[in-house]
């Protein structure tokens with residue numbers, strides 16, 4: 001049976017968007033493709049409030065995270081960890097042999113500007129990685145404030161942001177905040193099928209990349225730049241997904257960006273209020289995510305059984321991530337889901353568990 005996805009990726013994809021992929025194939029060196037990329041790129045720049053470059057990679061987000069750390073540093077990278085996904089960026093940095101250290105806060109806590117300041121004050125680092133929205137704990141880091149600190153006190157430090165579960169659901173002002181790399185796969189808040197990653201890159205980051213030897217090829221900004229102005233990509237792009245992205249961006253802009261950010265906040269509030277009433281929230285209340293809520297399983301229910309019952313009713317939520325399995329469960333409220341969808345889901349859960 002078809003299940004509506006209330007999981008933090010892949011998210012529910014509307015039929016219209018699925019259909020938007022089903023158009024005749026075009027050659028990626030043909031004018032039709034250049035027209036497509038030329039059409040979609042300014043829409044993405046609008047979404048990210050940026051006038052700098054936005055690349056499209058045929059890759060999941062993890063690949064683009066790898067490419068980003070390979071091009072970011074001639075000194076050392078500081079990885080800011082607050083959960084499983086921000087930890088992954090540390091693993092990726094180490095696995096690529098890029099010198100790095102990590103600062104880590106307990107799960108459910110945010111990375112703060114103060115902690116970043118303390119680490120950067122050693123003067124060893126020229127790039128930081130930070131997750132905007134930590135999907136494993138349901139927490140949004142104060143990236144705007146972290147970026148303000150870095151831009152003011154450490155102008156040479158690049159800010160790399162994993163915005164995978166936030167971009168297109170949370171307002172990110174790439175230029176005004178002074179970010180350098182901000183990436184997201186489209187299977188989360190963009191509500192598209194997986195396989196494509198959007199990545200904004202500052203002129204400062206492109207300049208840095210040129211100074212880093214052996215910074216790779218597939219994700220390299222200088223390689224991407226050989227085709228960027230011709231509205232192409234060096235390797236074959238995910239054409240069908242970009243067709244769908246172009247349609248989806250029209251819908252996102254038609255909804256209105258402020259309305260989209262507000263819809264995510266509205267959905268989050270409903271889930272948070274419900275979680276407070278019947279369970280508890282996992283993460284620091286000051287940093288709760290507008291796109292995914294991690295609920296503490298204070299009632300000791302079987303999350304697996306709950307999800308099996310939900311499946312019979314056509315819905316799916318997520319278990320806790322990693323060691324939080326069965327101790328927590330996660331409800332995603334991202335992408336094209338609506339307040340009505342969320343209310344329906346919570347009614348189903350209340351009915352199954354005999355709550356309310």
Ligand SMILES: *Cc1c(COP(=O)(O)O)cnc(C)c1O
Pocket residue numbers: 008009060061062063085131133134135162163164165185
């Ligand atoms: C889903 C997710 C990822 C991994 O994305 P892929 O597209 O599967 O590579 C990375 N970071 C965060 C915060 C995520 O939510």
